[in-house]
Amino acid sequence: MEIIYVYTRKRSEFGRPCNFSDWPAKVTADIPPDPSLASGFVLRSPVDSYVQHTSDMSEHEVNTERVEVESRGVNHVEGGWPKDINPQEVEQTIRFRKKVEKDENYINTVTHLGALMEHCVKQNNAINIYEEYFGEEEMAEVEDEPPSAKTINVIRDPNVSKRTATRLSWHPDTSKKLAVAYSSLEFQQNVKDMSFDSYIWDLENPNKPELVLKPSSPLVSLEYNPKDSHVLLGGCYNGQMAYWDTRKGGLPVEVSSVEVSHRDPVYGAVWLQSKTGTECFSASTDGQVLWWDTRKLSEPTEALVLDITRKGLLENALGAVTLEFEPTMPTKFMVGTEQGIVIACNRKAKTPPEKITSTYSGHHGPVYALGRNPFCPKVFLTVGDWTARIWSEETKESSIMWTKYHLSYLTDGCWSTVRPAVFFTTRSDGTLDVWDFLFKQNNPSLSLKVCDEPLSSLRLQDNGCVVGCGSKLGTVTLLEISSGLCSLQRNEKTLATAMFERETKREKILEARHREMRLKERARSEGQETEERPEESPLEVLERVRREFFEVIEAELQRKARAETQHPPSAFQVEDGAGEEAAAPGAESQLPKDGEEEEEDAA
């Protein structure tokens, strides 16, 4: 309801002085309360309302730039003597001491302190305060604690242009040092100022590398010699092999010559078990596996071409991406390839084609990691494309167990060194998964987001508790996993072995059944073929196939046309259509001609 008051004046009267006069109060508008509106409101009692008279504050956080801290030691030399006394002169010091001892304050203080001290000394002699009273009590089973992991250290690539941490290798004895190989694996992405260095880090000092390894080309793989902790083997991006002695500094002791090395980055470089401790072998995507003796890196001692047709042709060779060698089985080794096939080889075979004993195919993409279970050596783990698969050496057709298909690529994986059924995988979305296959198979037991960039490599320390993950930007994160996942439970080995046996048996049964079915199929098709063969010549086959093709198309078109015109009886039409299709192969010559015309029209 509008309240307006209109006031008009003649224009000629504008500007006249106002003449105000008193008016009594006049009600201009009266709006009575409308009780019907009350139903739209809810009575609220009591009503809380507050008013605060302060100024608005806002909270901000700022993180300062990381300060580089360095530890330094100070050597304490004798000092504190008053200026006139020379600490080297025994006489002067003795005189000074005697003077202090005469001081009354000294006597009182020492007496007082002496009493205090005597009390503690006697206490120590009386009771051993750190005695273990209930030492034999069994530790309560702490299985309820959910698995967790915490980051203990983060090591960043000190260079400005970040490279991927492609391989990590723990120092064999102390596990306090970590060798990391840095390189850029992007195809032809060589930034000009990208440094070629790889580093050895001491975990006590994550800010500065302990040793800088300077190869002639970035290192793709790096391994400590398990027997001699001063020697490292590195495989370069350009295919050369190099080895270092940490006592001799950062330049490689010897580098293999370019002509005989690989022609692609050396993705796998592993030390071999040998008396001299100098033998190693390497694999690369150029399809070769080469054996070397580090005393003479000028040429490989042996070579193998990964050609599964066993002809030894380099053109057919599969590119190798990982290499696996178990010191307990020195004659066998396995290679994971770019094509998703794992090749098991025997080193002691007499002729090169016989070296390849068997192949296992199951991955859709490159096999990025390969590892035997340290407790059940017949079982091995492969990581590639979006899954991780567990295989048994005996079943060659498929893996015995596998994880579900993830949303991101799996980039690396390894078994736990303490628990037989636990393994770790890293993904390209920066997540580390810990799988406990005895406990849960459809999901990882622990899934941790380590960083935002893809994780490229993974390595477990020998004690099984600390795992290092390298990422695409060169950041190595060290995580300590909770004790539940790294301490051996009772019966775990037997349970795990039993599980693997069970799965292997299942696969064997399936394999046998498949074989049977295939044999039957073959027998059947062979029987059929002998009947039909004498009738058809190639032209006739072509004609027949063409006819059948057009018939099928014709039937489809007719069915569609009918479906459009008459909706409700479409169900019947579908049946008719099916009936037509069944009749089509045996149809008369008219139908194919129509089909052909329609085809021409459509064309």
Place this chain on the structure above:
Amino acid sequence: AEVEETLKRIQAHKGVIATIVINAEGIPVRTTLDNSTTVQYAGLLHQLTMKARSTVRDIDPQNELTFLRIRSKKHEIMVAPDKEYLLIVIQNPGE
């Protein structure tokens, strides 16, 4: 003389390896060890006691450090601080 007696008594206890008295500037006044070791202990423990004292004071200004015990794998170092002097005893606790 009293001082002598006290220190001798402490030294005679079972397991006591050494006794050192140092003054406020870190100069060893009385010691049963050789000079270099004494100097080392004196310097390091003096600083540590200062730090411990200031820590206790920081947490509670009414509080003060009365005794400091450092137990290590091999032995126990006990420090009795005072305003001007420090009495240090190294003992091998019987265990």
